[in-house]
Amino acid sequence: MSSAPSFKRLPRAVREQQMLDAAVKVFSRRGFHAASMDEIAEDAGISKPMVYAYLGTKEELFVACLHREGTRMTEAIAGAAAPELPADERLWRGLRAFFGFVGAHRDGWAVLYRQARGEQPFAGELAAMRARLVEVVAGMLDHALRAEGREIAGTELEVVAYALVGASESLADWLADHPEADPERTATRMMNVAWLGADQLLNGVTWRPPAG
Amino acid sequence: MSSAPSFKRLPRAVREQQMLDAAVKVFSRRGFHAASMDEIAEDAGISKPMVYAYLGTKEELFVACLHREGTRMTEAIAGAAAPELPADERLWRGLRAFFGFVGAHRDGWAVLYRQARGEQPFAGELAAMRARLVEVVAGMLDHALRAEGREIAGTELEVVAYALVGASESLADWLADHPEADPERTATRMMNVAWLGADQLLNGVTWRPPAG
DNA sequence: GCGTAACCTTACGCACGAGTAGGTATGCTC
DNA sequence: GAGCATACCTACTCGTGCGTAAGGTTACGC
Numbered sequence: 001m002s003s004a005p006s007f008k009r010l011p012r013a014v015r016e017q018q019m020l021d022a023a024v025k026v027f028s029r030r031g032f033h034a035a036s037m038d039e040i041a042e043d044a045g046i047s048k049p050m051v052y053a054y055l056g057t058k059e060e061l062f063v064a065c066l067h068r069e070g071t072r073m074t075e076a077i078a079g080a081a082a083p084e085l086p087a088d089e090r091l092w093r094g095l096r097a098f099f100g101f102v103g104a105h106r107d108g109w110a111v112l113y114r115q116a117r118g119e120q121p122f123a124g125e126l127a128a129m130r131a132r133l134v135e136v137v138a139g140m141l142d143h144a145l146r147a148e149g150r151e152i153a154g155t156e157l158e159v160v161a162y163a164l165v166g167a168s169e170s171l172a173d174w175l176a177d178h179p180e181a182d183p184e185r186t187a188t189r190m191m192n193v194a195w196l197g198a199d200q201l202l203n204g205v206t207w208r209p210p211a212g
Numbered sequence: 213m214s215s216a217p218s219f220k221r222l223p224r225a226v227r228e229q230q231m232l233d234a235a236v237k238v239f240s241r242r243g244f245h246a247a248s249m250d251e252i253a254e255d256a257g258i259s260k261p262m263v264y265a266y267l268g269t270k271e272e273l274f275v276a277c278l279h280r281e282g283t284r285m286t287e288a289i290a291g292a293a294a295p296e297l298p299a300d301e302r303l304w305r306g307l308r309a310f311f312g313f314v315g316a317h318r319d320g321w322a323v324l325y326r327q328a329r330g331e332q333p334f335a336g337e338l339a340a341m342r343a344r345l346v347e348v349v350a351g352m353l354d355h356a357l358r359a360e361g362r363e364i365a366g367t368e369l370e371v372v373a374y375a376l377v378g379a380s381e382s383l384a385d386w387l388a389d390h391p392e393a394d395p396e397r398t399a400t401r402m403m404n405v406a407w408l409g410a411d412q413l414l415n416g417v418t419w420r421p422p423a424g
Numbered sequence: 425g426c427g428t429a430a431c432c433t434t435a436c437g438c439a440c441g442a443g444t445a446g447g448t449a450t451g452c453t454c
Numbered sequence: 455g456a457g458c459a460t461a462c463c464t465a466c467t468c469g470t471g472c473g474t475a476a477g478g479t480t481a482c483g484c
Contacts, residue, residue: 009450009461031330033245036441047463052443118243118330127389156401162386163379163405170378171371177339189368193375196408221431221480248471259433264473 016054019044023055024065028110032062032119059121066116069108070129076101077133087144088195094136095168095187095194102172103183109176113169130165137161164194228266231256235267236277240322244274244331271333278328281320282341288313289345299356300407306348307380307399307406314384315395321388325381342377349373376406 010018022044026035037058041048055061080097081090102109116126138161145151168190175186222230234256238247249270253260267273292309293302314321328338350373357363380402387398 012461015461029332031245031332033243034332037443038441048442049444049464050462053461058442114330114335118326120241120243120246123326159383159386159398159401160405163383163402166382166385167375167379170381171375173378174371174374186371189371190375193372224430227431249473250471260472261434261474262432265431270472 012054015044015046015050019046019051019055019061020065020068023061024069024107024111027062027065027115028107032058032115032122037061062111062116062122063125065108065111066122066125069105069112072105072108073098073101073112074129074132078136081136087140087147090140091137091195092187092191095190096184098168099172099175099183099187099190102175103181103186106176106179109172113172134158134161134165137164167193224266227256227258227262231258231263231267231273232277232280235273236281236319236323239274239277239327240319244270244327244334249273274323274328274334275337277323278334278337281317281324284317284320285310285313285324286341286344290348293348293352299352299359302352303349303407304399304403307402308396310380311384311387311395311399311402314387315398318388318391321384325384346370346373346377349376379405 019040023035023040026040026043029035030039037048037051040061041051044051051061055064077094077097081094083090085093112126112129116122138157141157141161142152171186171190175181175183231252235247235252238252238255241247242251249260249263252273253263256263263273267276289306289309293306295302297305324338324341328334350369353369353373354364357369383398383402387393387395
């Protein structure tokens with residue numbers, strides 16, 4: 001009424017981002033199925049048919065969220081962990097970028113890893129993203145190994161990488177649930193667990209189950 | 213008609229277990245929301261009102277699944293990791309029990325960790341269970357530390373425990389998705405990552421971020 | 425052998441939410 | 455300032471699936 005024209009006409013690109021913002025927010029709070037297109041539309045300050053016109057069905061909308069958040073995250077990590085750095089430096093920067101991202105985009109993280117994992121149609125999409133991450137970590141470990149003239153079987157390496165990625169995801173959840181926690185500090189803690197364990201492994205130290 | 217009375221009347225306790233079996237199966241395949249009470253009833257070989265009569269609403273049914281699977285798992289682990297054993301032995305037996313359980317109850321695992329995590333009403337329930345696990349692991353680490361006359365701040369310890377639990381969960385997912393994989397072998401791999409890293413930490417070795 | 429309680433069914437009400445039909449307003453181009 | 459494309463809305467349809475009402479049937483105590 002007074003000054004602000006509460007309903008301005010906006011170009012498509014802008015509205016799409018607003019919708020995605022709202023969708024990420026609502027999906028993260030309610031979960032895929034419990035989230036309603038009406039609530040998303042309302043939260044975006046727009047009516048429902050607009051959402052359908054721009055982003056398509058509910059599934060397509062969720063995939064769009066997944067893609068945007070996933071791309072942001074992988075780019076943040078890839079941008080930080082330059083391949084020419086030594087392995088521990090790379091790992092450290094990657095972890096710092098990762099936890100920094102989660103700390104700054106808690107909703108996005110929730111959508112990516114808490115929702116997509118459970119819902120059948122999207123699990124594959126998410127698994128592919130995670131697989132790329134695992135591959136990167138495995139590559140780092142392999143690189144470090146070869147630099148020392150050592151070697152480990154591919155599967156073995158992959159499983160170790162998987163464990164490290166899993167540990168990071170778990171700490172990311174912890175971070176998302178503790179708003180007061182510091183991402184940088186969390187990254188340091190993860191680095192401790194990951195690097196010390198990995199370092200041992202790289203140096204040929206292995207644990208063996210007791211006989212019997 | 214002929215010989216097998218396909219619809220035998222069964223006592224409540226038996227039917228309830230059949231219903232829970234069916235529910236775990238359907239929930240794990242479809243996810244909480246996509247699963248329908250009709251399908252669960254049909255899969256249990258019973259009609260829908262019986263499910264409501266015995267286990268209550270859909271939410272209550274899911275909680276019942278969560279409880280049964282969760283109890284089975286924690287008991288399996290607790291039974292294996294006796295407190296009087298040395299720390300590494302305890303960790304090893306706990307991990308072996310854990311991966312053994314996941315390998316044998318893939319559906320239950322899917323319900324517990326892939327579904328419950330995302331759905332709002334149950335996330336708390338699940339978080340509580342995981343918190344108990346983290347506490348146990350943290351307790352083990354603390355015990356091992358004190359035996360060597362060392363000490364670490366409580367939060368620090370908890371975060372390390374959290375990371376280890378997360379890594380285990382992640383490998384459990386990997387195991388659930390690779391039916392050909394051996395639980396025992398997976399446990400060994402996890403033990404390698406966990407114990408070597410933890411051992412370093414316990415011995416006072418820490419990684420520090422580079423200056424700047 | 426008969427009542428009664430527990431087991432089990434078919435068949436429905438009802439709410440909620442995905443997706444759409446059809447129409448209005450606003451800015452942009454010439 | 456006419457015409458057109460694009461942004462945007464209100465108000466619906468319709469499927470799906472939770473939860474229930476009301477009534478059949480089998481076992482078991484006495």
